[in-house]
Amino acid sequence: MGKKGKSSAPDPAPTEAVDADAPPAAEPVPPVVVLYCGVCTYPPEYCEFGASLTRCKEWLKEEHSDLFDKYYSEEALQTKVGTLSLQAQEKLEKDMAKKEVKAEAKAEAALKKKMASQIIIKRIERTKRKHITSVFGLEAFDIDLKKAAKQFASKFATGASVSKNPQGLDEIVVSGDVSDEILEMIENEVGILKGIPADNVELVEEKKKKGAAE
């Protein structure tokens, strides 16, 4: 019967049936939907190994109380110890508590640092009467520099780019003197410029211009 030239395969049907053992063919297996903890992003069963168990527990209790019962009820706690010796379990719990405290302290320190960090808007003279404005320190407030540059560019209809300053740190350079407008934007939290305390912003001028404005 008309076998076609090259196809050496006896016929494709049987091999396929072997491949896809569970469904006959053609049906993609649906993905398992896994719930992730809103606090530590782990699946909730692993929260106990994360650094924020207390907050994870609260979150789970609020969002999915049925799961909370599943993972943290008395008997669940009993069974999960499994084959681990009591001593090892105790040690583990102690370590976890210690880790949690540490992580909290770290997060707090990071927040403090963030709140203390400065944003410097610098007006730099290029030629006579022409300036560029550089904005430095936005990344400390979790702002995507590229997006911020794009926003400045479209807002002021000028060029804006992310470039490295002499210290090797990223800053946004906007052409034209727009320092006051940028300050205003930061104060009004326009677009993605969110969560910056206005007190942390400083206006600076470079070169022989009049005294620095505040």
Add this chain to the structure above:
Amino acid sequence: MFKKFAPSTDIAGHTPIKTSVQRSIRANVLSQWKIEPETLEAIWPKKEGLVHVKCREHVSIYTVHGEPLIFQHFDGPFYPTLRLLHKYPFILPMVKVDRGAIRFLLAGAHMMCPGLTSAGGYLPPADAALPAGTPVAIHAEGKEHAVGVGITKLSTEEIRAVNKGVGVETVTYLGDDLWALQTL
């Protein structure tokens, strides 16, 4: 591999890959993972181009729509990311570690043989033994979902026999920097 991984410093560039290369990747993935073409099609539709994200130390991550799906070290085997593995837990063979090992795994340690052979652990039975160098899903005692992806350093039978030292090398694990990276 991803214990310390910062997108800003460790990524060298994104490149869309040629369809011919994509085809060979697809064929390799189908042969290496236990996955049907239809399911792979649902994860990674043929129409969607794969983007190759080149990272330091010869790590390649492949993304679809900015979501990392597959990664590879050198020309080694393809690994699914942990999130993908959670969705399709059957694509890699499973090994299980006991409860005592979880916290070390979550700190990025390689898995030692005793953790796999003890009462809480699990290794495939002798008739389904895995050779060395097989990507495996690392599960944990009493847990439903995988906690990491690894590669066997010894065959599973050797792990049983030797019962000492590294058995499964951890490639990515819950909470590492690849896990934190939801989009690229």
